[in-house]
Amino acid sequence: MPTRIKVLVPNPKRGKSIGRFDQYRDGMTVDQYIDACGRLGYPPSKARADIKWDLERNFIELYEA
Structure with a gap:
C-alpha cells in the first residue's frame, strides 16, 4: 500500500522551495513527489527533507491508500 x-x-513557501511545493498533488504517492522533484533537478534527499518539514508544519499529511 503506497503512502499518499x-x-x-x-x-506557503518562498524562494526555491515554491517550485517544489507546487509539485504536490492530492493523492500522489511519496515516490511520485520524489520523482517530480528529481525532474526539477533535486536529489531524493531534498524531496524527503521537504516532506518532513511540511509534515511538521501541517502543510501536508500522509495516509495509506
Whole structure:
C-alpha cells in the first residue's frame, strides 16, 4: 500500500522551495513527489527533507491508500 500525500494549505513557501511545493498533488504517492522533484533537478534527499518539514508544519499529511 503506497503512502499518499494530502495538501492541507495553499503554497506557503518562498524562494526555491515554491517550485517544489507546487509539485504536490492530492493523492500522489511519496515516490511520485520524489520523482517530480528529481525532474526539477533535486536529489531524493531534498524531496524527503521537504516532506518532513511540511509534515511538521501541517502543510501536508500522509495516509495509506
